[in-house]
Amino acid sequence: MSSPAAAPTxxxxxxxxxxxxxxxxxxxxxxxxxKIATLYRGGKIVGGVFIGKGQxxxxxxxxxxxxxxxxxxxxxxxxxxRFAFGESLLDVFRTYLGxxxxxxxxxxxxxxxxxxREGYLAMVSHLGAMVPAVAGVLLxxxxxxxxxxxxATCLGDGATSTGAFHEGLNLAAVExxxxxxxxxxxxxxxxxxxxxxxxxxxxxDRAAGYGVEGRSVDATDLAACLATLQEAADRARAGHGxxxxxxxxxxxxxxGEHDDAGxxxxxxxxxxxxCLTVAEQHIIGEQWATAADLKTWRMxxxxxxxxxxxxxxxxxxPDPGDEQWTAVSTPRLRDGFFEA
Amino acid sequence: xxxxxxxxxxxxxxxLADDPRxxxxxxxxxxxxxxxxxxxxxAKDFPGRVLDAPLSEDAIIGSAIGAAIDGMRPIVxxxxxxxxxxxxxxxxxxxxxxxxxxxxxxxxxxxLPSGGTAGAGPFHSxxxxxxxxxxxxxxxxxxxxxxDAYSMLLEAVAIDDPVIFCEHKYLYYHLKAxxxxxxxxxxxxxxVARQGRDMTIVAYSAMxxxxxxxxxxxxxxxxxxxxxxxxxxxxLDTDTVLASVARTGRLLVVGEAFPWGGVTAExxxxxxxxxxSLLDAPPVRINAKDTPVPYHPNLWGTHRPTARTIAAEAxxxxxx
Numbered sequence: 001m002s003s004p005a006a007a008p009t010x011x012x013x014x015x016x017x018x019x020x021x022x023x024x025x026x027x028x029x030x031x032x033x034x035k036i037a038t039l040y041r042g043g044k045i046v047g048g049v050f051i052g053k054g055q056x057x058x059x060x061x062x063x064x065x066x067x068x069x070x071x072x073x074x075x076x077x078x079x080x081x082r083f084a085f086g087e088s089l090l091d092v093f094r095t096y097l098g099x100x101x102x103x104x105x106x107x108x109x110x111x112x113x114x115x116x117r118e119g120y121l122a123m124v125s126h127l128g129a130m131v132p133a134v135a136g137v138l139l140x141x142x143x144x145x146x147x148x149x150x151x152a153t154c155l156g157d158g159a160t161s162t163g164a165f166h167e168g169l170n171l172a173a174v175e176x177x178x179x180x181x182x183x184x185x186x187x188x189x190x191x192x193x194x195x196x197x198x199x200x201x202x203x204x205d206r207a208a209g210y211g212v213e214g215r216s217v218d219a220t221d222l223a224a225c226l227a228t229l230q231e232a233a234d235r236a237r238a239g240h241g242x243x244x245x246x247x248x249x250x251x252x253x254x255x256g257e258h259d260d261a262g263x264x265x266x267x268x269x270x271x272x273x274x275c276l277t278v279a280e281q282h283i284i285g286e287q288w289a290t291a292a293d294l295k296t297w298r299m300x301x302x303x304x305x306x307x308x309x310x311x312x313x314x315x316x317x318p319d320p321g322d323e324q325w326t327a328v329s330t331p332r333l334r335d336g337f338f339e340a
Numbered sequence: 341x342x343x344x345x346x347x348x349x350x351x352x353x354x355x356l357a358d359d360p361r362x363x364x365x366x367x368x369x370x371x372x373x374x375x376x377x378x379x380x381x382x383a384k385d386f387p388g389r390v391l392d393a394p395l396s397e398d399a400i401i402g403s404a405i406g407a408a409i410d411g412m413r414p415i416v417x418x419x420x421x422x423x424x425x426x427x428x429x430x431x432x433x434x435x436x437x438x439x440x441x442x443x444x445x446x447x448x449x450x451x452l453p454s455g456g457t458a459g460a461g462p463f464h465s466x467x468x469x470x471x472x473x474x475x476x477x478x479x480x481x482x483x484x485x486x487x488d489a490y491s492m493l494l495e496a497v498a499i500d501d502p503v504i505f506c507e508h509k510y511l512y513y514h515l516k517a518x519x520x521x522x523x524x525x526x527x528x529x530x531x532v533a534r535q536g537r538d539m540t541i542v543a544y545s546a547m548x549x550x551x552x553x554x555x556x557x558x559x560x561x562x563x564x565x566x567x568x569x570x571x572x573x574x575x576l577d578t579d580t581v582l583a584s585v586a587r588t589g590r591l592l593v594v595g596e597a598f599p600w601g602g603v604t605a606e607x608x609x610x611x612x613x614x615x616x617s618l619l620d621a622p623p624v625r626i627n628a629k630d631t632p633v634p635y636h637p638n639l640w641g642t643h644r645p646t647a648r649t650i651a652a653e654a655x656x657x658x659x660x
Contacts, residue, residue, distance in 0.1 A: 129402060129430060
């Protein structure tokens, strides 16, 4: 998906162009995930589906704050950021639909995908585990005397309770690494409300405890997300060390598509804003595009997604007969475990 | 003379000197030189490449994984093998799965100062090799000699897969060799540490020396005991074990780890399945007792297998 054609001629134009680009990543992510949810309900998806509805503005802004050569370890609700960082639609559908041609070749699925050689790390399910891994990539670059690149990883409010989050952020702070930690406080870790997760007044207060810079942002406000993430990226790139971002929103879906989220407080639900709707209203209000333009964009995006699905559905699944069935890369070190 | 510990230091020195991708990371390993002095002087010889880490095993190993993805060859020191459980998630779920999931190898070395010494107690004495060998994707080395401590650690750095390097603390100062080796058996090949025809004792790490002492004792009684040093428990060289059992017909397997499951059980299971007809008597396994490792020397000396307890079992097996 290409960014809007008009070249920015002023700061206002730049802000407009970034906003529209981000919106289009959000839209692509929203419709992609709607299609995946439909395929899931139709029994076409192998395994679970976890979508980022309501979190697209934050995620897109995170992906857009990164440049080629940076490193990104997204989490489960980061489809928009994955696209903005360069993931292809085919990688997405090949993983969800179980094509052998996908980056994980059927060995892993759904959100556990990446292309580590391209700086796009493949998350493990254990929350917080990617924080030290991204820090390690950045440490490696410092050891080699390379500068200019940064890293980002995403977490939810639940992951801030893990040891790995603490250890990873503290290590990054000690080494003053250019790591952006994006925490989406979406009010629930699966079904657990924040009141059972932490008692500090605001998670951003923790930044001071780690000696890092912290920022809060309303994750339903795309302009605020873009500005906050860009500022954090600039600070990290300029050598000011780790950046902790606490973004507030309400998850607008279940934890996964199997979950009706009946535990969500009706008061929170009533007050919730959808970042995509808010962005559309903003674009029309600013007269950056018309309602007809938005409709056209939606149709363009939908067609691309449907093409990717059609391509993927024609591809073969993994074949256990072709599988190497070895987890070590060095053939001579494969254990001669007898197979009866 | 060079000790087992000095060999480990020398191997790290050579790895740092030969390969700019190598760096060392761990607690107190910088100017202090490590809790056991396995990195003594290295921070001075290789400025900026021997880094003190915060007390964070998960982050130490997790960051090494990230660095390996980005093309480095980290050697990580856990202060004691026991503390690697605090980094277990990164080892078994991240490092071990990375190549299989993404096709990108994870060339990290995690050094585990392993095994018991008198007075070290439940949390500074554990042998973790069975735990790590259980997980697909890891190489688990258990060197028993000064020569292997040196050459296998260098090989561990060169291997693209994550290596759990179980170095035995009891051997650090006790074991000496005249010089560092210039050539070595590859990992995955067991070594016949002593030839014999009456019984095979399979051992690894410090237990090789208990087995050799047992073989000396039994030699005075007229028995010729063959001792196999596994060198690595994963991969496990079943062929060398089977060839030995074919010669002797009797098998005794010794490990310092806890008894449930583990390396000794694995060796016997493989011999039973692949070489049942070679056995003239039921195979025997000897392990530590099924309790935490005790603190007091009197209790510790009884908890772990020794030449004396191995010899007692061996005599029973020889008379079957």
